[in-house]
Amino acid sequence: MRTVTPMPKLASNPFKKHQHSQCIRDALHSAEGLCKKNGFRLSNVRKRVLELIWESHQALGAYAILEQLGKEGVKPAPPTVYRALDFLLEAGLVHRINSLNAYIGCNHPKDSHHGSYFLICQHCHIVAEIHDKRIDEEVASLAExxxxxISERALEISGTCQHCQETQHAR
Amino acid sequence: MRTVTPMPKLASNPFKKHQHSQCIRDALHSAEGLCKKNGFRLSNVRKRVLELIWESHQALGAYAILEQLGKEGVKPAPPTVYRALDFLLEAGLVHRINSLNAYIGCNHPKDSHHGSYFLICQHCHIVAEIHDKRIDEEVASLAExxxxxISERALEISGTCQHCQETQHAR
DNA sequence: ATCTGTAATGTTATAATATAACACTTTGCG
DNA sequence: CGCAAAGTGTTATATTATAACATTACAGAT
Incomplete structure (x- = not known):
């Protein structure tokens, strides 16, 4: 059997213009499906945290989430947010970007992909998630x-996205 | 011209038994050479921080370094250590492991390699630095x-090293 | 050898990120 | 309903990192 290594691809391309409200709807919808299927409880706090992460369209820190929650009611204490984040991480609904201490939404939690890799724009803080089978394979063979x-892997590529290169300034 | 992709290799292999005191001597010696060559000032604090990182043989946190410095004289304030670390990072003498908030020595600061990749044992916290041209190339083409x-890249692979798998417990 | 400007370090305070521990509430289920 | 487990609230604190300003050490010019 002949295998063809497919072109690596962005899980979606947040650097390009798009109707972000659609992203959010899709993400929430698929999150609900996933939780129902697996018997996870997507409580109000958890759902709202996930929404906020998607709405921001960027990597969002735990304390930024706290601020937002504060603006729309009673500001919870940090553990509330960290617990929600832990849940979402476990469920595969968000990823943590270590180099930013921040979180982004994952739009394909169903895939049991090997690794997720990230392009992180240092100007606009938009993060694109990438899957790349060639890297997966190379990492696997390296480890072997x-x-x-291996239990986890994280590849964070920092730099400047096309848009920020063109406008030559931080957004 | 035919190019052969070389086997990726560990910069050295800290998972294997070795005379670690020799590592430390080599690292310090090459650090001095590098600093002299580039006109960097390897002051006492900086040198001692670098030594401590090498001596620990693991990824070492900033506050662990502070503790050590405290044991051998007057305990400095955090900025002292963070400044030394910043210098060492700039000079390419240490790497920061984001997933651990900790630092390891780099034993080949002369190489202007594209990326460094790390195997991180979650049990013993030993970190091995890897160079892999195939990953470099794949990342470059992805970004293009x-x-x-790209301005920076970090691939952190966490798991269990061979030794810890065999002894089946954390060290 | 002394001066002088820059780089390095010291010092104090505080910011930013994250978790421990225990009390209380909600939820699903028998 | 009543119970156990899961989730949330609350308080306190741990851990990691930096801002701002004062002081000292060092390399090169005179």
Whole structure:
């Protein structure tokens, strides 16, 4: 059997203009489906945190989420947000961007992909998630050679997105 | 001209048994050479911080470094350590492991490699630095397709090293 | 050898991120 | 309903990192 390595692809392309409200609806809808299917409880706090992350259209920090929640009612204490984030991370609904201490939504939680890789614009803080089978394979073979058993992997590529290069300034 | 993609290799292999005191000597020696060559000032604090990182043989946090410095004299305030770390990072003498908020020594600061990739044992916290041209190339082509201009990249692979798998417990 | 400007360090305070521990409430289910 | 488990609230605190300003050390010019 011949295997063809497919072109790596963006899970979607947040750097391009798009109707972001549609992203949010889709994400929430698929999150609800996933939770129902797996018996996870997508409580109000959890749902609202997920929405806020999607609405921001950027990597969003825990305390930024707290601020937002504060604006729309009683400001909860940090553990509330961190617990919601833990849940969402577990469920695969968000990713943590270590280099930013911030979180982004994941729009394909169903896929049991090997690794997610991220293009992070340092100007606009938009983050694009990438899947790349070639990198997956190379990482796997690397680890195997070292007899290293992988549990997680994170590739964070920081730089400037096309849009910010063109406008030559931070947004 | 035919190019052969070389096997990716560990910059050295900290998972294997070795005379670590030799690592430390080599690292310090090459650091001094590099600083002399580039007109960097490897002051006492900076040198001692670099030594401590190498001596620990693991990823070491800023406050762990502070503790150590405290044990051998007057405990400095955090900025002292963070400044030393900033210098060492700039000089390419250490790397920051984002997923651990910790630092490891780099033993080949002369190489202007594209990216460094890390195998991080979650049990013993030993970190191995890897260079892999195939990943470099794949990342570069990925970014080019998106017209994304890269300034930094970090691939952190977490899991269990061979030794910890065999002994089946954390060290 | 002294002066002088820059780089490095010291010092104090505080910001930003994250979690521990325990009390209380909600929810699904028998 | 009543119970157990899951989720949330609350208070306090741990951990990581930086801002701002004062002081000291150092390399190069005179």
């Amino acid at each position: 050679r070292e007899r290293f058993s | 397709r998106e017209r994304f201009s």
